[in-house]
Amino acid sequence: MFIGEYKHNLDAKGRLAIPAKFRGLLKKGAVVTRGLDNCLFLYSKKEWAEMAKKISSLPLNKANDRAFARLMLAGAMEIDFDKQGRVMIPEYLRDFAKLNKKAVIAGLYDRLEIWDEQKWNKYKTGTEKESNAIAEALGELGI
Amino acid sequence: MFIGEYKHNLDAKGRLAIPAKFRGLLKKGAVVTRGLDNCLFLYSKKEWAEMAKKISSLPLNKANDRAFARLMLAGAMEIDFDKQGRVMIPEYLRDFAKLNKKAVIAGLYDRLEIWDEQKWNKYKTGTEKESNAIAEALGELGI
DNA sequence: TTTTTTATGTTTATCGGTGAATATAAACAC
DNA sequence: GTGTTTATATTCACCGATAAACATAAAAAA
Numbered sequence: 001m002f003i004g005e006y007k008h009n010l011d012a013k014g015r016l017a018i019p020a021k022f023r024g025l026l027k028k029g030a031v032v033t034r035g036l037d038n039c040l041f042l043y044s045k046k047e048w049a050e051m052a053k054k055i056s057s058l059p060l061n062k063a064n065d066r067a068f069a070r071l072m073l074a075g076a077m078e079i080d081f082d083k084q085g086r087v088m089i090p091e092y093l094r095d096f097a098k099l100n101k102k103a104v105i106a107g108l109y110d111r112l113e114i115w116d117e118q119k120w121n122k123y124k125t126g127t128e129k130e131s132n133a134i135a136e137a138l139g140e141l142g143i
Numbered sequence: 144m145f146i147g148e149y150k151h152n153l154d155a156k157g158r159l160a161i162p163a164k165f166r167g168l169l170k171k172g173a174v175v176t177r178g179l180d181n182c183l184f185l186y187s188k189k190e191w192a193e194m195a196k197k198i199s200s201l202p203l204n205k206a207n208d209r210a211f212a213r214l215m216l217a218g219a220m221e222i223d224f225d226k227q228g229r230v231m232i233p234e235y236l237r238d239f240a241k242l243n244k245k246a247v248i249a250g251l252y253d254r255l256e257i258w259d260e261q262k263w264n265k266y267k268t269g270t271e272k273e274s275n276a277i278a279e280a281l282g283e284l285g286i
Numbered sequence: 287t288t289t290t291t292t293a294t295g296t297t298t299a300t301c302g303g304t305g306a307a308t309a310t311a312a313a314c315a316c
Numbered sequence: 317g318t319g320t321t322t323a324t325a326t327t328c329a330c331c332g333a334t335a336a337a338c339a340t341a342a343a344a345a346a
Contacts, residue, residue, distance in 0.1 A: 009325065013303065020323060031146070034271075052144070056252035061211075066179060067270040074249035074256070077147045082305065084324085092148050152335065156293070163333060225295070227334085 001025075002107030007117065009101055014094055015086040018042075019105060022112060023085050032093060034075040038119060040089070040097045042112040048076070089114070144168075145250030150260065152244055157237055158229040161185075162248060165255060166228050175236060177218035178256060180266065183232070183240050184215075185255040191219070232257070 006019045018026065029045035043051075055072050058065040075096075079087040089099065102117035115123070149162045161169065172188035186194060198215050201208040218239070222230040232242065245260035258266070 011326070015303090017324060052146070052252055056144075060179065063180075067266075067273075069251060070249065070256070071267075071270055073146050073251050074148045084306090088303070090147070154336075158294095160334060227295090231293085 001109050002112055003109065004107045006105045008103055008105055010089070010094075010099060010103055011086075013088070014091065015082075015088050016103060016105075016114070017084065017086045018081070018112075020085060022105075022107065023081065026081065030079050030081075030087070031076050032079055032087070032089065032114070033072060033077075034093065034096050035113060037123060038097055038116075040093055040099075040114040042079075042114060043110075045078070047110060052076070144252045145255055146252065147250045149248045151246055151248055153232070153237075153242060153246055154229075156231075157234065158225075158231050159246060159248075159257070160227065160229045161224070161255075163228060165248075165250065166224065169224070173222050173224075173230070174219050175222055175230070175232065175257070176216075176220065177214045177236065177239050181240055181259075181262060183236055183242075183257040185222075185257060186253070188221075190253050195219075 002022055002025070004019070004021070008017050008019070010016050026042075026044055030042055031045060031048040032040050032042045033048075035041035052073065055069050058069055060066065075093070077090050077093065079089075081087055093099075097114060098116045098119060099114070100116055100118075104115040104117050104120040106113045106115065106120075145165055145168070147162075147164070151160050151162070153159050169185075169187050173185055174188060174191040175183050175185045178184035195216065198212050201212055203209060218236065220233055220236065222232075224230055236242075240257060241259045241262060242257070243259055243261075247258045247260050247263040249256045249258065249263070
């Protein structure tokens, strides 16, 4: 499973090299989507397929469900690795995540997260301050 | 299946190039029709057949269902691809979706959606703000 | 028939995606 | 510490997809 935090650069064409350690699990295909807090989620195809099926079976008559499906399905993109382990991040996802050049790739167990480096740093310093509060909240969950 | 988001332009005659990645699934025929939220739905002939069946089996006693059935069924039109992968969007559908020049083609798993770019952007910024609701929705889906 | 309009088909140019090659840096083994 | 291997960064070149302009064919009007 994915753990660790890596810094990589996007090239001029919007390609990002995925850390070599993560490639094995993704060789059979991967999908990037809009994530939370303005980062991107990267799933293996297998994990993604289950989600997509559920999402696509949501009823058409509810506006919220449609919006959700559009965000998740239209927002997603299948990606292939080239021989150097790079993936192409489509423009609309780079926009969404405000990806510029320096990016952070973080392993979150069953998915990767791709962050703009600045946003990542801000987010991290922000949450470290709150980490005590988070710890308490976890305590309530019995963890 | 269809996922992802693409920007394309209609030409002066109302023709729209469908992204090359999507053409494979549509080679055997496709159907466009009026969709929800002022976009167009584009199905492969096969998917359309299923959808049409579902719609036509809606009960006649509810005004909403009747309206929905008319929207989708009466608006439907078979379309052919030319050798460049373009389809001709009939005028009444262009009017319906307020298609102008710049369009967005979104993959929604079993269908494509065709949006006027401006409308799409508005819709998206509207729903992205609610993205926290996504997290909850994901929870409900058991993801 | 001749002219005008509309639809359909073709061509060319531009841009973006893709692949490969080289260079730089890091990790590892000896 | 040195040499070797592997990973990352960067650059360039090519191919294919798209955009736009143009040409042809069909249809409608005069």
